[in-house]
Amino acid sequence: MxxxxxxxxxxxxxxxxxxxxxxxxxxxxxxxxxxxxxxxxxxxxxxxxxxxxxxxxxxxxxxxxxxxxxxxxxxxxxxxxxxLEALAGACPFPAAELQGKQLHVTFFDQPVEAGRFAPVDAAAFAPEEFRLGDRALYLYAPDGLGRSKLAEVLARPALNRGLVATARNWNTVVRLVEMTRD
The missing domain is CATH 3.30.70.1280 (SP0830-like domains)
Incomplete structure (x- = not known):
């Protein structure tokens, strides 16, 4: 199969x-x-x-x-x-209410412990937010990724040392879910 x-x-x-x-x-x-x-x-x-x-x-x-x-x-x-379907279903943000450019997923090659991102003062970046998922990080950036200060911090090499990571916007995630359905 x-x-x-x-x-x-x-x-x-x-x-x-x-x-x-x-x-x-x-x-x-x-x-x-x-x-x-x-x-x-x-x-x-x-x-x-x-x-x-x-x-x-x-x-x-x-x-x-x-x-x-x-x-x-x-x-x-x-x-x-x-x-991908489970990842989309587990999104901690109201994806259906957001524009695709406001929501991003960073995929990691391995599980990531929450402690890795403990040095990030998330409250300092409000209303931007992030949450960890299964080998992924969800990022809500209301003004888009290009203007996101939180995205800049989360992408720092010190936080991602030893990981392979690549990000996709929500529109791409949804499309990949559709394309991979059996």
Whole structure:
């Protein structure tokens, strides 16, 4: 039986650097023998089906294939459609009442303890807020990510040391849920 996955590529196609054209990404995923391949936007979102492997082994396989093809490393997080659906359902903010640009999810490669973010004085950034989820951080930024002071603090290397992290806005999360439904 085949499982539907989303691949989240980190740091590609930003400012003309580390270019991974989506057509080439789709071709690469097909060459890896994945089925039902599709991409979303230019920022490194792909969905596919695979009957073998797990999130970590599929991510490692994709990272190696990207490095071989494009000549630079690309961190990848692979998540099942079921995980994405549960993540969306567990959102601690009223997503249906917000614009997609106001809500973001940072995906992590591993579970994150709340103590990691204890140094952040969350009250100082109100009305912005964040909450931790399953290998994810939800961020409510009413003025958008580009103007978020809290997002700047949460992205500091000291807070994220040892983690692979990549963020997506809520519109992208919802679309990936839809694309990975069996």
């Amino acid at each position: 085949s499982t539907r996955y989303a691949a989240l590529l980190r740091g590609i196609n930003v400012g003309g650097h580390r270019k991974v054209p989506m057509a080439e990404l789709r071709t690469l995923l097909g060459e890896l023998k994945y089925d039902g391949v599709a991409t979303y936007l230019q920022s490194g979102n792909a969905v596919f089906s695979s009957a073998s492997g797990d999130e970590d082994s599929l991510a490692a396989e994709l990272e190696q294939a990207l490095a071989d093809r494009f000549g630079f490393p690309v961190d990848c997080l692979v998540r099942t459609g079921g995980y």
